[in-house]
Amino acid sequence: MDVMLTGPFAGEIELSAAAFNGKLSARMQVNLGIIGGGTVGGGVYDALQRNGALFNSRLGATIQVRRVAVRDLKKKRGSTIPKALLTTDWREVVFDPEVHLIAELIGGTTTAREIILAALKLGKPVVTANKALLSAHGEELFAAAQKYGTNLYYEASVCGGIPIIKALREGFVGNRINALYGIVNGTCNYILTRMKLEGADFGAVLADAQKLGYAETPPDLDIDGHDAAHKTGILASLAHGFWINPKQVHVEGIRHISALDIKFAGELGYTIKLLGTVKKLDDSCRVQVSVYPTLVPNSHVLASVNGVFNAVFVRGDIVGDALFYGRGAGKDATASSVLSDLGDAVLDLKTGTKNRLPAFVPHECDGAVAPISEVVSQYFVRLNVTDKPGVLAMIATIFGASNIGISSVIQPEGHAGASVPLIFMLHNATNGTAANALKQIAKLPAVKGQPVMIRVENFE
Numbered sequence: 001m002d003v004m005l006t007g008p009f010a011g012e013i014e015l016s017a018a019a020f021n022g023k024l025s026a027r028m029q030v031n032l033g034i035i036g037g038g039t040v041g042g043g044v045y046d047a048l049q050r051n052g053a054l055f056n057s058r059l060g061a062t063i064q065v066r067r068v069a070v071r072d073l074k075k076k077r078g079s080t081i082p083k084a085l086l087t088t089d090w091r092e093v094v095f096d097p098e099v100h101l102i103a104e105l106i107g108g109t110t111t112a113r114e115i116i117l118a119a120l121k122l123g124k125p126v127v128t129a130n131k132a133l134l135s136a137h138g139e140e141l142f143a144a145a146q147k148y149g150t151n152l153y154y155e156a157s158v159c160g161g162i163p164i165i166k167a168l169r170e171g172f173v174g175n176r177i178n179a180l181y182g183i184v185n186g187t188c189n190y191i192l193t194r195m196k197l198e199g200a201d202f203g204a205v206l207a208d209a210q211k212l213g214y215a216e217t218p219p220d221l222d223i224d225g226h227d228a229a230h231k232t233g234i235l236a237s238l239a240h241g242f243w244i245n246p247k248q249v250h251v252e253g254i255r256h257i258s259a260l261d262i263k264f265a266g267e268l269g270y271t272i273k274l275l276g277t278v279k280k281l282d283d284s285c286r287v288q289v290s291v292y293p294t295l296v297p298n299s300h301v302l303a304s305v306n307g308v309f310n311a312v313f314v315r316g317d318i319v320g321d322a323l324f325y326g327r328g329a330g331k332d333a334t335a336s337s338v339l340s341d342l343g344d345a346v347l348d349l350k351t352g353t354k355n356r357l358p359a360f361v362p363h364e365c366d367g368a369v370a371p372i373s374e375v376v377s378q379y380f381v382r383l384n385v386t387d388k389p390g391v392l393a394m395i396a397t398i399f400g401a402s403n404i405g406i407s408s409v410i411q412p413e414g415h416a417g418a419s420v421p422l423i424f425m426l427h428n429a430t431n432g433t434a435a436n437a438l439k440q441i442a443k444l445p446a447v448k449g450q451p452v453m454i455r456v457e458n459f460e
């Protein structure tokens, strides 16, 4: 029986056909070039050593690591990559005609972009875990993949081992995604979890997290919300069919969250999480895409996602609510997602169906990211006020004049001193209106320091 192979490697692959139970198995060998032999690159190599036979038998193909590019040949590595595979010149890997498939695992937005573009230009499919690069140059890279008739795969770029990209692209292909909420940065979730459990302040927990290797030095990319914004932007783009530039994502980090906010939120039945929020605002394709600390009701499943774990809660118009939970980073979890992409790439090479699932498919309509000032939220507001009669009335008057309803007020007892905390829970108002009201409130002589405003999400 003849087997017809199509696709760019049809001429190169070794075909061994064997009759088994009346079926024919066609095997091909795909040579992989890995650029980057650090946490993720080393993890991918080790995972292929561990589960390569299983992986190959599921794919009906053999994947073979041919070269691995690194920066420093002398570096001690926490993986089993043989020295003989290493090179310091990524071009030796990408331009090797025997390398069919490239995994870009170095990070950054300069050399990584050059590597991916060079590989795509050669018609070689690329797997990447690089959310910063996709976020900044996604459209250019997707266009290049299309132009050169190949593909770019990026499951590992969002939430480490959680297959959320595949879920949005394939599992939920028949759904409109009305809302998506993600705890997508493990460092922030680790810090907020410890602050809650220990009643500790942000600075102390961050310093300890850095000592333990759970936070980078400097930590800005994580704790100021930018990493979460890259990931949220990618998820929002897939959910809504137009590519979202990171500059369009409203970002607030967790630096200003105090032990006091966590304590009062807890007394009100909430947990503070850094949430990526993607919410369809109306029927006009306008979408909220933001990252900010959020009060999550303790009864909601996202409130119990602790430590470095990630979770994404998706609300589709047909599927309803779905939750994805798992490790958002780390050698093995991330390698699992890279292997998923390698599997897709191998199958696409094997079957010659490279356009089965293009890297990004614009769909539905030309959407737009709504400015945060027009987004409607509920709020937790903590003020520090002079402890004297009439202050509460003055503040309530400003909220009233702004048409912002107050759902509850708490003046906790046991705070002696010149100023005391005063907490408001506010009903729905646009972010513009709430910010304006708080500006006026901050100017009152009885209000000391800057008001703290944290949005509340009730997942309605």
Ligand SMILES: NC(=O)c1ccc[n+]([C@@H]2O[C@H](COP(=O)([O-])OP(=O)(O)OC[C@H]3O[C@@H](n4cnc5c(N)ncnc54)[C@H](OP(=O)(O)O)[C@@H]3O)[C@@H](O)[C@H]2O)c1
Pocket (backbone or CB within 6 Å): 035, 036, 037, 038, 039, 040, 041, 069, 070, 071, 072, 073, 075, 088, 089, 090, 105, 106, 107, 108, 111, 129, 130, 131, 132, 156, 157, 160, 328, 329, 330, 331, 334
């Ligand atoms: N770590 C995670 O848990 C995780 C999770 C999801 C996504 N990611 C993404 O995965 C990517 C890699 O992250 P990582 O944590 O594995 O980083 P990493 O541990 O710092 O490893 C980077 C690797 O790239 C190599 N490299 C850097 N510049 C190079 C160049 N110009 N030519 C050749 N090799 C070069 C380094 O070589 P040397 O070893 O010689 O220095 C190192 O092996 C990033 O895009 C990151 O955002 C990481």
